[in-house]
Amino acid sequence: MNIHFIAIGGSAMHNLALALEHKGYHITGSDDVIFEPSKSRLEAKGLLPEHFGWFPEKIHDRLDAVILGMHAKPDNPELLKAQEMGLKTYSYPEFLYEQSKYKTRVVIGGSHGKTTITSMILHVLDYHDIEVDYMVGAQLEGFDRMVHLTEENDFIVLEGDEYLSSPIDRRPKFHLYQPNIALLSGIAWDHINVFPTFENYVKQFQIFVDGIVSGGSITYNAEDAELVKVVESTENTIRKFPYHTPEYRVENGTTLLHTPEGEMPIEIFGRHNLNNLAGAKWICQQMGVDEVDFYEAIATFKGASKRLEKIAESQNKVIYKDFAHSPSKVMATTQAVKEQYPERKLLACLELHTYSSLNAGFLEEYQGALDAAEEAVVFYSPDAVKIKGLEEVTADQIAQAFKRADIKIFTDPKTFKDYLFTQNFENSALLLMSSGNYGGLDFERVKTLFE
Known part of the structure; x- marks a missing residue:
């Protein structure tokens, strides 16, 4: 079969492309930007588009199917060409x-x-x-x-x-x-x-x-x-x-x-x-x-990637990274680390990064989510709020939502990094929760704090 991917670089999309290539299908694809690790993995199998962008000429009558990724827009030139030609167009789950x-x-x-x-x-x-x-x-x-x-x-x-x-x-x-x-x-x-x-x-x-x-x-x-x-x-x-x-x-x-x-x-x-x-x-x-x-x-299962992932440990200190961002996940993850290390001080850091978490009307769902930690930190980027077209979220709103008087709130990546690197982590556990990276935090350098 000949399959063309519109937005081939997505996490799910590029894995499907690799799976179909492994199955013996002929795969082509387009995208306007592709990040690592998708880029290298596609390149290794000869599936990386030669040029970034959308090219209607890639859509032709020899295609058996077109698969459309979420990253594409409804007016994507390749999608419009496929629809015009009457080609079968599938979503990823379809x-x-x-x-x-x-x-x-x-x-x-x-x-x-x-x-x-x-x-x-x-x-x-x-x-x-x-x-x-x-x-x-x-x-x-x-x-x-x-x-x-x-x-x-x-x-x-x-x-x-x-x-x-x-x-x-x-x-x-x-x-x-x-x-x-x-x-x-x-x-x-x-x-x-x-x-x-x-x-x-x-x-x-x-x-x-x-x-x-x-x-x-x-x-x-x-x-x-x-x-x-x-x-x-x-x-x-x-x-x-x-x-x-x-x-x-x-x-x-x-x-x-x-x-x-x-x-x-x-x-x-x-x-x-x-x-x-x-x-x-x-x-x-x-x-x-x-x-x-x-x-x-x-008994030998160590966890899924980015889910309570231990990234460094020494005799009396440990650091975990987790994908948690929704209120229920944040609460469960924070409680889990505290239960596992009850004698250690827990510093829980949460980045508000997703559309839901940065929505002023949704913030109150986070009440109590970080209560299991001795110290609680929230980081968010005002620029991310603007990019998502949301109403401005203030530090006061976040503090009131979490209902925790001692919560520390950072909006500047450098200030957050300086805070983190001046902490004493003896007899402590550090939990970093985010679907982002705290404005460019170097996790390899963070590991050195726990050696």
């Missing part, structure tokens, strides 16, 4: 469904934890040499790509994102997958630029549950009251499997998971990650993995 419509589709959704749960499942299956197709939102240790597609594998495991499918398809991605086996980890309002009310956001999860293939199953976090209501109210004829956080304890910085065979030390930690583990176990069992085999494999 094409994944097309590749998997004769497979058993396992879809992992939820406002938080879906990347970690998907990663856990793939780790367990890989540990036991069980071949499946997959799409996951983080680079995993031991996996070449985030997307893998074959003709022969029976299962495909898909991370089910609730964000929009493409610039011309406003449906959430996970509505398009039609799962046979589904999991939802929880519902916590996010993406307010698309879902302006909590009720509208919850409705997307109801649509997802109602769209599970008849006779399929929903595995769900029974500790999330809103999610329980969604699952219990569906009239879809599906099996329902609730899960709860398993028993565990922390001893000398090690989390011990209670199993039928006794206590087992594991690499990951935090109540939210143990809850994720319980959901992953249910899904693996539905895919044919025995409970004892699941535990054997999960």
Whole structure:
């Protein structure tokens, strides 16, 4: 097949392009800018566009399909040419469904934890040499790509994102997958630029549950009251499997998971990650993995990239980096680090970087999110607020939203960096939470503070 990618450089898009090239398809693509690591990975396979920009002449009648990325605009010249020619144009999730419509589709959704749960499942299956197709939102240790597609594998495991499918398809991605086996980890309002009310956001999860293939199953976090209501109210004829956080304890910085065979030390930690583990176990069992085999494999799981990632440690100090940005994720991550290191002072730093987190009307959702830390810091860039076209957010508004009198707020990258590098981290834990980089913070230099 001949496939052309419009906006090939995106994190998800370039991984799909690499997967299809590996499958034997002929791939071309365009983009106006491509950053690392996408650039080098595409270049290594000969898929990097020779010139950046949009070129309608790349669209021709020998193409079997065009795949449109979120980065493109509805008036993209290549898209307009494809539409004019009547070529089949897919969104990313549409094409994944097309590749998997004769497979058993396992879809992992939820406002938080879906990347970690998907990663856990793939780790367990890989540990036991069980071949499946997959799409996951983080680079995993031991996996070449985030997307893998074959003709022969029976299962495909898909991370089910609730964000929009493409610039011309406003449906959430996970509505398009039609799962046979589904999991939802929880519902916590996010993406307010698309879902302006909590009720509208919850409705997307109801649509997802109602769209599970008849006779399929929903595995769900029974500790999330809103999610329980969604699952219990569906009239879809599906099996329902609730899960709860398993028993565990922390001893000398090690989390011990209670199993039928006794206590087992594991690499990951935090109540939210143990809850994720319980959901992953249910899904693996539905895919044919025995409970004892699941535990054997999960003991070696070290976490998904950018999710509670330990980047440096010495005798009495440690630093973690995490992708957390939504209120529920920030709270869970901060509590997890404090629980793991109760005798150490915790300095939790959060960068408000996303559209939702920089929205003045959404800020109050962060109340209490950093309370587990002895010291709390928030960094945000007023320029980022302007770029996103939002109303100005003030330091006073942030302080009031977090309801924490001693919170430190920085808007200048240099001032934040100077603060960080003058701290004494003896007997401390540092947690850096962001989907950005604090205005250009050198993480390699930060590591030197913990040597």
